[in-house]
Amino acid sequence: MSVVIRLNVDDEHAHLLPTGSFDLTHAADIARAVAETERDLRDLDGRRAVILDLSSLERIDGSGAVLVAGLIDRLEARGLRTRCIEAHNPHAVRLIALYRHRTEALGEATRTTGLLDRLGAVAARVPASVTGVLDFVGHSAAAIPGAIVSPGSVDWKSVPRLMQAIGADALPVTSAANLLIGLIVGFLGVSQLGRFGAVVYVPELVVIAQFRELGPLVTAIVVAGRSGAGLASELATMRVSEEIDALHSMGFDPVRWLVVPRCLALILTLPILTWIGDVLALGGGLLATRAITDMTTRAYVLGTADAITGAHFLDGLVKTPFLALAIGLIACGQGLAARGGAAAVGARTTTAVVLAIFGVIVISALFTLFFSLLGI
Amino acid sequence: MQAARPHIVVDDLRIGWGSRVLMEHVTFDVDRGTTLAILGGSGSGKSTLLRYLIGLERPMSGRIHIDGVGEPHRYEGVPLFGVLFQSGALFSSMTLAENLALPLTTWTSIRRPLVRDLVQAKLELVGLGPFADHLPGEISGGMKKRAGIARAMMLEPELLFFDEPSAGLDPISAVELDQLINTLSRDLGITIVIVTHELPSIFLVAHNCIVLDKPAKGIVARGDPRRLRDESDIPFVHNFFTRSSPGASATGKR
Numbered sequence: 091m092s093v094v095i096r097l098n099v100d101d102e103h104a105h106l107l108p109t110g111s112f113d114l115t116h117a118a119d120i121a122r123a124v125a126e127t128e129r130d131l132r133d134l135d136g137r138r139a140v141i142l143d144l145s146s147l148e149r150i151d152g153s154g155a156v157l158v159a160g161l162i163d164r165l166e167a168r169g170l171r172t173r174c175i176e177a178h179n180p181h182a183v184r185l186i187a188l189y190r191h192r193t194e195a196l197g198e199a200t201r202t203t204g205l206l207d208r209l210g211a212v213a214a215r216v217p218a219s220v221t222g223v224l225d226f227v228g229h230s231a232a233a234i235p236g237a238i239v240s241p242g243s244v245d246w247k248s249v250p251r252l253m254q255a256i257g258a259d260a261l262p263v264t265s266a267a268n269l270l271i272g273l274i275v276g277f278l279g280v281s282q283l284g285r286f287g288a289v290v291y292v293p294e295l296v297v298i299a300q301f302r303e304l305g306p307l308v309t310a311i312v313v314a315g316r317s318g319a320g321l322a323s324e325l326a327t328m329r330v331s332e333e334i335d336a337l338h339s340m341g342f343d344p345v346r347w348l349v350v351p352r353c354l355a356l357i358l359t360l361p362i363l364t365w366i367g368d369v370l371a372l373g374g375g376l377l378a379t380r381a382i383t384d385m386t387t388r389a390y391v392l393g394t395a396d397a398i399t400g401a402h403f404l405d406g407l408v409k410t411p412f413l414a415l416a417i418g419l420i421a422c423g424q425g426l427a428a429r430g431g432a433a434a435v436g437a438r439t440t441t442a443v444v445l446a447i448f449g450v451i452v453i454s455a456l457f458t459l460f461f462s463l464l465g466i
Numbered sequence: 467m468q469a470a471r472p473h474i475v476v477d478d479l480r481i482g483w484g485s486r487v488l489m490e491h492v493t494f495d496v497d498r499g500t501t502l503a504i505l506g507g508s509g510s511g512k513s514t515l516l517r518y519l520i521g522l523e524r525p526m527s528g529r530i531h532i533d534g535v536g537e538p539h540r541y542e543g544v545p546l547f548g549v550l551f552q553s554g555a556l557f558s559s560m561t562l563a564e565n566l567a568l569p570l571t572t573w574t575s576i577r578r579p580l581v582r583d584l585v586q587a588k589l590e591l592v593g594l595g596p597f598a599d600h601l602p603g604e605i606s607g608g609m610k611k612r613a614g615i616a617r618a619m620m621l622e623p624e625l626l627f628f629d630e631p632s633a634g635l636d637p638i639s640a641v642e643l644d645q646l647i648n649t650l651s652r653d654l655g656i657t658i659v660i661v662t663h664e665l666p667s668i669f670l671v672a673h674n675c676i677v678l679d680k681p682a683k684g685i686v687a688r689g690d691p692r693r694l695r696d697e698s699d700i701p702f703v704h705n706f707f708t709r710s711s712p713g714a715s716a717t718g719k720r
Contacts, residue, residue: 114622117576117584151622152654156587184653189587430603431558 093119095127104131104138109146112154120154124161131165139171144182152185159189226345226423230353233346243346249355256317256352257359261366263316264309268300268367271308272374275299279375280382289383293393296375301402302461305368307454310413313360314446318421321352322442325425326435334426344426353418360414361407368406401466409457413450420446471534473498473625473657474519479528481511481518488514489684492528494676498624501651501658503668503691505706506678512661513552513629515678519659520549520627532625544573547625548618552633554610556602562589562613563598569620588616592646608639615646619656626650628660632667644670665707677703 093110106127112120131140142162144150150158162172176183203211237244279292325348328334337344376390424442428434472495479492488511496502506512517523519530521538532539532546539546556565566585570576576584589595592612594605602610611631618626631647632640644667650656651671662668668675668691675694677687679702687694687703695707 114574114576117574117580121580121583152588152619153584153622156584160583160587181655188649188653189591191590430601433559 093123095123097127097130099134099138102138104134104140106140106142107146108142108144108158109148111148112150112158114151114153117153117157120157124157128161128164131170134170136169136171139173140165141173141175143175144179144186145175147179147182150182150185152189155182155185155189159186159191162186163191222427223423226426227419229345230349230419230423233343233350236343237346237350243343244350245347246351249351249358252352252355253359255320256313256355257363260313260316260359260363264312264363264367265370267308267312268305269370269374271304272296272300272371273378274374275304275371276375276378277382280379284383289379289385290389290393292379292383292385293375293390294397296372297394297397298402300368300371300375301398301406303406303454303458305364305371306406306409306413307450309364309367310360310410310417310450310454311447313356313363313414314417314421314450315443317356318417318443318446319439321418321421322425323435323439325422326428326438329426329428330431330434345422349418349422349426352422353415356414356418357411360417361410364407364410405457405461405466409454412453412457416449416453417446420449471498472496473533474659475529475531476519477529477531479518479530480526481514481523482526487526487683489678491684494685494688496657496659496674498657499651499655500673501647501660501671503672503675504659504661504678505663505668505675505691507663507680507706510678510680512663512678516627516629516659516661520547544621546623547627548621548623549627550611550614550618550629550631552629554602554607554614556610556613556617558602561599561601562594562605565602565613566617566620569617573621584620588619589613592616593642608635608643611635611643612646615650619650619654623656625657625659628658628662630662630664631660632662632664637666640664640667641670647671665709677706 093112093116094108096105096107096109098105098107108123110116110119134140140162142158165172174183174186275296276292279295280289283289283291283295325334328348334344334348337347372394375394376387379385379390380387421442424438424445428438474496476492476494480487480490481492482488492515494502504512504515514523518525521530524537529536530539533541535541535546556562557568560568563582563585566588567581570581570584586595586598589598592615594609594613594616597605597609597613602613605613615626615628615631628647631643635643647658647660648671651658658671660667660671672691674689675691676685677694678684679686682702687698687700691707694703698704698707
């Protein structure tokens with residue numbers, strides 16, 4: 091059934107006779123009929139009253155009523171008198187009355203933001219986010235003496251659970267990653283050093299590459315992706331469900347209670363994961379070398395044992411606590427900074443993972459630069 | 467209209483998980499345009515029953531017909547009812563206007579300016595006209611529930627389900643919400659099923675009620691809440707409406 095508003099103008103009245111189904115399904119047709127009626131009534135002067143006769147309505151629901159009520163509102167705003175006639179449809183009259191004067195705010199221009207607006211807004215947020223980061227780092231630094239002075243203010247009991255979640259549960263994936271890196275370095279070494287007949291140096295290459303650089307870096311990247319996301323989303327969810335506020339209200343310092351044990355668990359487990367990864371990478375190098383050269387296992391192992399020095403070993407391990415701390419601070423800081431709802435948790439988690447991986451790479455590079463300047 | 471046929475027919479419903487039966491022999495009708503309250507103490511399964519009524523869970527046996535249509539209670543894909551969840555369940559990343567527009571943009575082909583008009587009218591109806599561009603995180607609990615009602619009404623359903631609408635609201639907001647529910651029932655002719663344990667709400671909005679009890683695994687009483695309050699001789703129902711503890715009335719001691 092089509093939707094029309096029949097119009098009949100005589101000396102005293104303008105009769106409007108809406109006909110058809112005035113419901114959500116026909117909303118577009120109703121809007122068109124209303125606009126046509128308004129156009130037809132444009133020249134109507136105030137001497138004639140507008141009479142809305144609802145007797146031919148087949149059906150009306152809230153959406154239809156909104157549009158009809160808007161029409162009446164606008165006609166009255168022009169100074170016309172209006173009246174509803176109900177033959178046998180009191181429901182329709184009540185429905186339209188319910189939506190009268192509900193659409194006044196319409197037609198206002200909605201806020202539009204241009205490119206410059208958004209650029210400005212982003213730029214304006216930069217100082218606040220920098221001070222926020224510095225504030226959090228300072229707060230975390232202050233939390234360490236605080237934790238030592240009053241050990242009860244830290245959730246020590248969660249440390250074993252966190253070590254399990256961050257360390258033990260990550261072992262399969264960090265091990266596999268390191269094994270494969272050892273394999274890759276081994277294949278690269280054989281193909282490149284083999285050109286000079288120097289396959290015998292492949293064990294040393296694997297040791298130096300893995301112990302000094304790749305072991306800590308690859309392990310930290312995997313942990314940053316895995317635990318960074320886990321910690322950030324955990325703390326962000328706690329923040330948006332007011333658990334952090336609850337800690338505050340009970341007199342706890344959330345940084346001390348939550349961030350210290352998490353960073354501690356990372357600092358304790360990342361070196362262990364790195365050690366295990368180093369050993370597996372040596373195995374990967376051995377596999378690669380054995381697969382494509384005729385070097386014996388014994389020769390490879392002896393070459394490896396010669397290559398491992400305290401300096402190589404320590405150079406790599408010295409970094410790992412710093413990498414762990416960076417992952418922990420970034421993930422926890424992002425988590426605690428979440429505001430709003432589910433969307434904020436997702437956004438903060440993404441930022442945490444991106445920043446943690448990037449931070450790990452930057453710190454690793456700084457250490458390498460530092461060591462090479464010192465000639466270690 | 468088919469006033470003679472009940473709007474909702476629930477016939478011999480049995481619900482539970484695995485071998486654990488939570489409720490059985492649940493049978494009731496809701497007439498078009500009336501308001502039914504599902505009552506019961508905490509843990510009696512009111513909200514669980516609601517989850518079955520709105521099709522979130524499958525019953526072990528029995529049927530639920532809405533408008534004569536069985537599960538999944540949709541007409542050409544469009545749900546036949548609106549639901550207000552306990553927390554409002556607004557999408558936190560969208561403004562109120564976007565939350566309300568979502569059902570329209572999903573299920574209808576109405577163009578954007580008209581959607582905006584319809585959304586604004588609904589927001590005005592629930593008294594949230596000036597808050598269209600606010601995020602759910604920026605408004606109060608009562609406002610979230612009213613926005614949730616407006617969203618539930620966007621597709622002009624003839625049936626609305628409310629899960630504890632006045633839980634967690636101050637008495638004045640709760641009364642305002644009850645008045646809004648009354649308006650929907652009276653002026654829009656909407657059939658309403660409301661889960662609640664707030665006595666003032668029950669008497670203000672409900673034409674009928676069913677009372678659930680956990681030990682009885684089902685409905686222990688049904689009818690006009692006022693009559694149940696004054697005339698029921700079932701101890702649990704009597705205690706529920708007079709807010710007395712079971713120990714006091716069962717033994718009469720202390």
